[in-house]
Amino acid sequence: xxxxxxxxxxxxxxxxxxxxxxxxxxxxxxxxxxxxxxxxxxxxxxxxxxxxxxxxxxxxxxxxxxxxxxxxxxxxxxxxxxxxxxxxxxxxxxxxxxxxxxxxxxxxxxxxxxxxxxxxxxxxxxxxxxxxxxxxxxxxxxxxxxxxxxxxxxxxxxxxxxxxxxxxxxxxxxxxxxxxxxxxxxxxxxxxxxxxxxxxxxxxxxxxxxxxxxxxxxxxxxxxxxxxxxxxxxxxxxxxxxxxxxxxxxxxxxxxxxxxxxxxxxxxxxxxxxxxxxxxxxxxxxxxxxxxxxxxxxxxxxxxxxxxxxxxxxxxxxxxxxxxxxxxxxxxxxxxxxxxxxxxxxxxxxxxxxxxxxxxxxxxxxxxxxxxxxxxxxxxxxxxxxxxxxxxxxxxxxxxxxxxxxxxxxxxxxxxxxxxxxxxxxxxxxxxxxxxxxxxxxxxxxxxxxxxxxxxxxxxxxxxxxxxxxxxxxxxxxxxxxxxxxxxxxxxxxxxxxxxxxxxxxxxxxxxxxxxxxxxxxxxxxxxxxxxxxxxxxxxxxxxxxxxxxxxxxxxxxxxxxxxxxxxxxxxxxxxxxxxxxxxxxxxxxxxxxxxxxxxxxxxxxxxxxxxxxxxxxxxxxxxxxxxxxxxxxxxxxxxxxxxxxxxxxxxxxxxxx
Numbered sequence: 333x334x335x336x337x338x339x340x341x342x343x344x345x346x347x348x349x350x351x352x353x354x355x356x357x358x359x360x361x362x363x364x365x366x367x368x369x370x371x372x373x374x375x376x377x378x379x380x381x382x383x384x385x386x387x388x389x390x391x392x393x394x395x396x397x398x399x400x401x402x403x404x405x406x407x408x409x410x411x412x413x414x415x416x417x418x419x420x421x422x423x424x425x426x427x428x429x430x431x432x433x434x435x436x437x438x439x440x441x442x443x444x445x446x447x448x449x450x451x452x453x454x455x456x457x458x459x460x461x462x463x464x465x466x467x468x469x470x471x472x473x474x475x476x477x478x479x480x481x482x483x484x485x486x487x488x489x490x491x492x493x494x495x496x497x498x499x500x501x502x503x504x505x506x507x508x509x510x511x512x513x514x515x516x517x518x519x520x521x522x523x524x525x526x527x528x529x530x531x532x533x534x535x536x537x538x539x540x541x542x543x544x545x546x547x548x549x550x551x552x553x554x555x556x557x558x559x560x561x562x563x564x565x566x567x568x569x570x571x572x573x574x575x576x577x578x579x580x581x582x583x584x585x586x587x588x589x590x591x592x593x594x595x596x597x598x599x600x601x602x603x604x605x606x607x608x609x610x611x612x613x614x615x616x617x618x619x620x621x622x623x624x625x626x627x628x629x630x631x632x633x634x635x636x637x638x639x640x641x642x643x644x645x646x647x648x649x650x651x652x653x654x655x656x657x658x659x660x661x662x663x664x665x666x667x668x669x670x671x672x673x674x675x676x677x678x679x680x681x682x683x684x685x686x687x688x689x690x691x692x693x694x695x696x697x698x699x700x701x702x703x704x705x706x707x708x709x710x711x712x713x714x715x716x717x718x719x720x721x722x723x724x725x726x727x728x729x730x731x732x733x734x735x736x737x738x739x740x741x742x743x744x745x746x747x748x749x750x751x752x753x754x755x756x757x758x759x760x761x762x763x764x765x766x767x768x769x770x771x772x773x774x775x776x777x778x779x780x781x782x783x784x785x786x787x788x789x790x791x792x793x794x795x796x797x798x799x800x801x802x803x804x805x806x807x808x809x810x811x812x813x814x815x816x817x818x819x820x821x822x823x824x825x826x827x828x829x830x831x832x833x834x835x836x837x838x839x840x841x842x843x844x845x846x847x848x849x850x851x852x853x854x855x856x857x858x859x860x861x862x863x864x865x866x867x868x869x870x871x872x873x874x875x876x877x878x879x880x881x882x883x884x885x886x887x888x889x890x891x892x893x894x895x896x897x898x899x900x901x902x903x904x905x906x907x908x909x910x911x912x913x914x915x916x917x918x919x920x921x922x923x924x925x926x927x928x929x930x931x932x933x934x935x936x937x938x939x940x941x942x943x944x945x946x947x948x949x950x951x952x953x954x955x956x957x958x959x960x961x962x963x964x965x966x967x968x969x970x971x972x973x974x975x976x977x978x979x980x981x982x983x984x985x986x987x988x989x990x
Contacts, residue, residue, distance in 0.1 A: 335736040336744050336767040343764045347628045354389055365764050368774060369844050376780040379802050383412070383621060383778065390624045393426065394418035394617075395590050402803070407830055408820055410803040413593040413617055420597050420616045421492040422588035423624075424657045425453060433662040436638060436685045437482050440529035440668035441559065444684055447482050452489075455482070457586040459490035462579040466521055466553050470495030470589055473599070475519035475551070476645065477501055477510060477537070477544065479528050479667040483557055483575070484645050485654055487523055492597060492616070495589035499599040499611075502644035503528045504535075504944060507543040509609075509969020513601050516611045517812050518550040527560030531669045534560050542568045555579070593617030594809050600648055600752045609967070610823065611812035614755055618805035622756050623655035630776055631689065632719075632763040637661035641691035641721070642670055642678055646944055648752040649691070649723065655755075661688075670696055679707040679714070686716045693724035694731065694747070695946040698873070701734040708738060719744040721761065724946050726848045726866040729770035730874065736769075747772050749836065749848045753824070754806045758798070758834070759846045771845035778804060783840050788828050795839045795849055800832035807832065851950065856885045856897060856929055865950060868929065871920050872899065877907035878917075882940040883931065884954040898957070899931035902939055909936040935983075939976035941966070949977075957984045 343349055343365050352371065355361040359381075363371040375382040380401040387398055396416040403411040428434070430450030438444040468474065474491045478484040478500060491498040499517055501510045503525050514522075524541045527534055538556075545554050557575040558564050566572030594615040601609035627633050639656045640663070643649035656663050664685045670678045670692075679700075682690050697720075700707070708714050720735055720743055727747040735745045745767055748760025758781055762773045775781035783796030790796075811819050827833040837849035850866040865883050872881045880902040899917075903909060918930050941949040952966040962981050968974035 333769040334766050335732060335769050336741055338744070338764055338766070346632050346763045347634065348630075348632065348762070348764055351389060351629055355385065358388070359385060368762060368765055372775055372777060372844075375777040376775065376802060379778060379780075383805060386621050386625050386778075387413075390628070392418060392620065392624075393422065394593075405803060407803050407807070407832060408817060408825055410807070411594070412615075412803075412805050416593045416617065417590040418593060418617055418620065419493065419495070419588040419590050420620050421456075421489045422590070423620060424489060425449075425456075425586065428453075433638075434657065435482050435485060436662060436664040438664075438666050438681055438685070439479065439481060440532065440672065441534075442481070442667075444681075452482070452486060453586055454581065455486040456489045456493060457584060458582045459487050459579045460493050460586065461582045461584050462555075463490060463496065463521065464494060466578070468494065468496050468520055470591060470595075472496045472521075473499060473517045473519040475499050475501075475514040475517070475522050475548070477503055477505075477522065477524040477541065478557065478645055479503055479525055479559065480644050480650060480665050481559075481667055482665070484650075485657075485663075485665065488598070488654060493586065493588050495591045495595065497596045497599060499601075500645040500650070501601075502646035502944065503537050503540075504530065504644070504972075505646055506969030506974070507540040507547075509967050510540070510544050511547040512967065512969070513609050513611065514544070514548055516608070517599055519548060520550060520552055522548065522551045522554040523557070524554060525557045525559045526564035529560070529668060531672045536560065538564060538566075538568065541572075545570055545572075553578070591616055596809060598651060599812055600651065600755065602752060609970075610819065612753060613809045613812055614806060615809045618807070618809070619655065619755060620658075622754070622804065622806035623652075623658050625777055626652075626756050627656050627659045627661075630757075630761050630763070631656070631659075631721075633659040633661035633689070635660035637688040637718075638664050638686055638716070639689040639691070640664035640666070640682065640685065640687045642666065642693065642696060644944060648755050651755050653691075671699075675700070675703055675705050676707065676712075679705070680712060682707075682717060683712045683714055687714075688716050689719045689721060690717060691721035691723070693946040694722045694727040695725060695942075697722055697727065697731050697735065701731055702873075702876075702879070706738070714739075717743055719746065719761075719763075721745075722747045723749065723757065723760075725948075726850060727770075728866070728870045728873070730870075732767075732769045749838075749846075751834065753808060753834070754804060756806055758800065759838070759848075768843075768845055771841065771847055774844055775846070781838075781840065781846070783838050784828060784833075788831075792840055793842055795837050797827070797852055798834040798836040798838040798848075799828060800834065856883065865948075868899070868921065871923075872901065872917060874920065875913070875917060877904050877913060878902070879904045880940050882937075882948050882950060882953060884950060884957060886954065886957055896933075897929065897931040899934050900937045900940060901934060903936055909934060937976075937979055939973050939979075941974075941976045941980070942972050943970050944972045946972070953980055956980055957987065959984070959988065 394416040403414045428449040434449045434452045435447040527536045555578040597616045600612045746761025748757035750757035780802035782799045783791040784799045839847045882900045886896045955965045
C-alpha cells in the first residue's frame with residue numbers, strides 16, 4: 333500500500349534532482365530521477381567514481397591530491413583519499429551568513445531560543461581557544477558528559493576544529509557506564525554538566541563527575557557547565573573549573589587544523605549491553621563525505637529548513653543531527669523528557685520551533701499512536717512540517733498508517749536503518765521515491781546492500797543477513813585500542829570474510845524497498861524456521877492491553893522441543909493477563925507468524941529493559957535467563973530503566989532453583 337508519493341514538482345525541487353543534473357553536465361552520466369534504481373546501482377558498484385563525484389559536487393576543501401580515491405578496497409582496511417588532509421568543522425562553517433539561524437534549542441530548564449551562525453562561531457572560537465590553553469592539540473581526546481544543548485554542539489565543533497577527538501555520553505548515564513566508555517580512550521579533558529532535568533525533576537551530577545574524574549587518571553582538567561546551578565560548587569573535583577572561566581570570549585578568529593582524511597573525528601560506542609562497549613572511531617573525511625551525501629541528497633535538507641531529531645548526546649543520532657549543519661538548514665535540539673509536562677511536548681516543540689523535519693525513535697512514534705496523542709490540532713497545525721523520520725528499531729506497519737492518518741499525504745514519512753557503526757543509514761529515506769506501508773524506501777547511494785543466506789548467497793524477497801559488499805567511507809577507521817584489528821574483524825567480518833555483516837535481518841523486495849526484522853543474534857529459530865523478533869512484537873502490540881513486550885528463545889535439553897520461547901509483556905493500566913488474553917495473543921501470533929512461534933509461556937512483568945536510545949535488551953536477558961552473571965552481560969548505566977533488570981535477575985534465580 334502506497335502511503336506517500338512525491339509529485340513531479342516535488343521531485344524536481346529536491347537536492348537529489350540537482351545532483352542528477354550535475355552528473356549529466358559534469359560527468360556525462362545521464363541518469364534520471366525516474367530511475368533511482370539505476371543511479372543507486374551505479375553508485376554502489378562504481379564506488380570510486382561515485383565518491384569522487386560527491387567530493388567534487390560538494391567542493392570539498394582539502395590539502396593534497398584527491399585523485400587517488402581508494403588506495404585499498406579490501407575490507408577491513410580500506411584507505412580512502414590517502415593523499416589528502418581536511419577538517420570536518422571547516423566545512424560546517426564554510427560560507428555561513430553570521431546573521432542566519434544555526435540552532436534552535438529548548439529544554440526542561442530553558443525556554444525556546446535561537447542561535448545565529450555568528451553566535452555559534454564565537455562560542456566555538458572561545459572553546460577552541462580555551463582547549464588550546466589547556467594544552468589540547470590534534471589527536472587528544474575530549475570526553476563530554478553533557479546534555480543536548482548548544483554548548484555540546486559548540487564544544488564538539490571546537491574539538492574538531494583543532495584536530496582533537498570528541499567523545500560524549502549523556503548525563504543520565506551512570507558513572508560506571510561512563511567510565512566503561514571513557515577509560516578506554518584516555519581523555520585529556522573532561523567536559524561535564526552539574527545536573528539535568530527529566531520529567532520535571534532535577535538530578536545533581538556533581539558526585540558522578542567526581543567519581544568519573546577519579547577513575548580517569550589521564551584527565552588533566554575538568555570543566556563544568558553550570559546548568560542546574562548558575563555557580564556549582566567544584567571543590568570536590570581534582571581539577572575542576574567553571575565553563576565560563578575556562579572558555580572566556582576571545583577575539584581570536586576561528587581557525588581549522590587540517591588533518592589526514594582518516595584522522596579520528598569522534599569516538600562512538602556500541603550500546604554496552606553485552607560486555608564492554610566498543611569504542612568506534614570515525615574519521616574526519618569519511619563522515620564528511622557520508623554526511624554531505626546523506627543530509628543533502630537523502631534527508632533533502634535545504635535553506636530555511638529546521639531539522640529536529642529527538643536524541644541525547646549518548647546516541648549516534650546526536651552526531652547525525654550535528655552533521656545536518658553541513659547543509660543550509662538549521663537544527664533543533666531538545667533536552668528532557670519527550671512526554672513532560674504533556675505527552676505531546678515534542679509536537680508542541682515542532683510547532684513552536686517551526687520544524688520542517690521531525691525525527692525520533694520508532695518507539696516514540698509507536699507510543700504516541702498507542703496513547704492516542706494527536707500531533708496536529710487547530711492550535712497546533714504544524715504547517716511547516718514536511719517530513720517525519722524514524723529510526724532506532726523497525727517501525728511497524730500500524731505506525732506507518734498512524735502517521736499517514738495524522739498528517740495526510742503532504743508529509744513524507746521515512747524509516748531508516750543503519751547504526752552507530754557507520755553513523756548513518758544503509759537503507760531508508762529517498763525524497764524522489766514513494767513510501768510503502770511498513771517498508772524502507774531504498775538502499776542509500778553508495779551502499780552495496782544485500783540480503784545473504786548462511787551460504788553467502790544473495791536473496792531477493794526472502795529474509796537474510798544484512799550484508800554490505802563494498803566499502804563505505806564512514807565505516808570505522810578502527811576500534812580505539814584494537815591495535816591488531818581483531819576486535820573489528822570479529823564484530824563485522826567473520827561470518828562472510830571480506831564483507832560487512834551488520835547483524836540485522838533484512839528482506840529486499842522486488843521493487844527495491846526493504847523490511848528490517850530485528851537483530852539476527854536475537855532471532856527466534858524453531859524447526860528450521862527463522863523469524864525476527866520485530867514480527868512477534870508487531871503482532872503482540874496490536875493488543876491494546878499490552879504496553880510493551882520482550883521475547884527470548886532459550887535452548888532446552890527437552891527432547892520434545894529444541895527451544896523454549898518466553899514472551900514477557902508489560903500490561904496497560906487496569907489490564908490483567910488472564911486465560912482469555914493469553915489465548916487471544918497465542919492465536920494472533922499463530923496467524924501472524926507461524927504455529928512454531930507461539931510462545932511456550934506468557935509472563936507479565938512490570939517493565940522490560942531498554943537502552944537510553946530505546947533498544948530492547950533481548951540478548952542480555954536471554955543470557956541472564958541462561959545463567960550468565962548479570963553484571964557481566966548487562967550494563968545498568970546504559971539503560972533508561974535500570975531497575976527493570978532486577979525482576980529478570982530474580983526470575984532467572986527462581987527458575988534455576990526450580
